[in-house]
Amino acid sequence: MKEFLSVQNLVKNYGDFRAVDDLSFSVNEREIFGLLGPNGAGKSTTMNVITSLCGFEKGNVTVDGADIVKDKEKARRIIGMVPQEIALYPFLNAEENVKFFASLYGLKGKELNAAAREALEFVGLSDRAKMKPKKMSGGMRRRLNIACGIAHHPKLIIMDEPTVGVDAQSREHILGSIKILRERGATVIYTSHYMNEVEDICDRIAIIDHGKFVACGTESELISAVSDSKVLKITTEIRSDFPVKELVSELSSLPDVKKARIEENEIALEIGASRKDLTLYTEHIIKRGLPICGITSESMNLEDVFIALTGRELR
């Protein structure tokens, strides 16, 4: 797959504070790349550097081969930005907003009209083209915010928390739209506080903290990098005179079991993530005269990975 965005040894300081510390990564063409990090981790600064909103001290950033410093205009033409803030003119209606921002990228005349119509249709606002932002719902404004960032058909779209404060329906629409953008050939860099969104749409995810990458890879790669186990929870009915400690000891000695514990009517087994066949454990429990009332298997999710790697929750 072709490398579309390349960030090499990026350093950005604010006074004495180093916001981005020797960061290097690349994003492939037609990839949705998730950038996760707690507040102040450096992800917004990284995105601002890529979009030329701020300068940087060291490093090299290229977009589709264009250096963002030496070939600034070409690089900017390729990029579409959907900021976290609703960046719209209140005195312009939806269509005028889209047209104005698209016109900054050189679109004019019929081409501009067609691009604006297409962008509004894409975000499901073609029937609200003449409506001003202040009369729109939060979700509609978010969608218009996206339309303004994609109308000029950018090859690289940078989306900074585009679903903040929107209803479930609009969120679904936005996430679906991002996938369609990728199918149409766009490369997307996406940040969000919603882990399930990132899990849902991102091909690769990078976790950034203190201006550095903590981990980068697919979801399963990140999980396996942090933990190689999963938790099997078996619900049963344990009599008061049942020898609980004895059963815990027996279960702990079974293959691939790292840890076993019993709390009230629940048996929890931490087993190797690669273990597929669970009958060994259930058969042992049945042999000891306990019924199997329910079984659940819990793997680590991205949030667990994030906490494990950064020591902090995302919010």
Next chain:
Amino acid sequence: MLNVILNEIRGCFRSGTTLFFSILFPSLCTFFLGTLLENIEVSDDPVGELNIAYCVEDGGYSADPFEEFILSLEKENVLTAEKVSADELENAAEKYSAAVKLSGSEITIYNGSNAVQNRTVKALIDGYDQTAAAYMTVALSDPRALAGIELSEDSFVQPHDFGRNRTMMDYYAVAMTVVIIFFGSCIAGVTSYSSEYADSTILRLNAAPISKTVVYFGKIVGYLPLVLVQVGTVMIVSTLFFGAHFCATFAENLLLFVMFVCSSLAALAVGVMFNLVFPKMQPWAVLMPILWVMLFYSGAFQKDMLIKGVSGYFPPRIILDAAFDLTSFSRTERAVSVIVWSLVIFAALIIIGCIKVNSRRKNA
């Protein structure tokens, strides 16, 4: 750049607040202040140096005493006086504090521009008139006491101006145009970038493949129509609907309009520069009090509200003086000076602003 300019124009003319405060409000102020304060004329100004022109036209027996009276005032250093012909008298107000004409037994005073001096001259002539009347009374009651002096008819003093009478409506039509230069243009300049930050649209502008210089000039040029409309509206509405008078001729009115527009551009550039230097400072909290104080003590809201030795340096007062020079006396020197200085300030600030804009880096 055209799309940025058009966007600014749309922003200006679609904002109800901008339209109200830039266009409607000054016109209403002109009407209300001009009407309500029509009869107020308070002044504590000193009389200053009185320099009058006088003319004796067919004075008859009153000529000598009248001339003697004027010369005695000059001798007492009350005033300086110069005898002129009747033809010269009509244009004397440009040169003198006032002019006085004796025609037969009738005295006419041609008022100058200073109300206090006008009242002083009238008081002096009234005094002479009363003395002359007393003389007549004595002459009538005891002619022997005034042997050798011919009796005269009753005389009277008739105040008369030069034909251009400046009303409060005229005053406030000019004053409110000056107010709008500062409240409209300057504040528009201040909000030019702060509104982009407030709406976060600055992010998109800065990320777009256009230079910051283009955005900057686009914004400045985009305000030009608003400047033209706001100055034009106040002048036209004041004239057509409220009966205010500006200048005597079309050429002078055009010069006045150009002066107001150039002043507005300078004020706009000052506002933009303020916004660039203090991007995070709330303009209303800082600039508005300064503008209010300057305008208030420049006589923009009440014509005698001036601080001696200070108000003369305030830009609104300088513009007001130039405007009144033009409207009342057709003097163009100050207006031209204001135009030149305004353009110099505008050009200088635009260049500095351009440099400033390009050196700015947004903190992420």
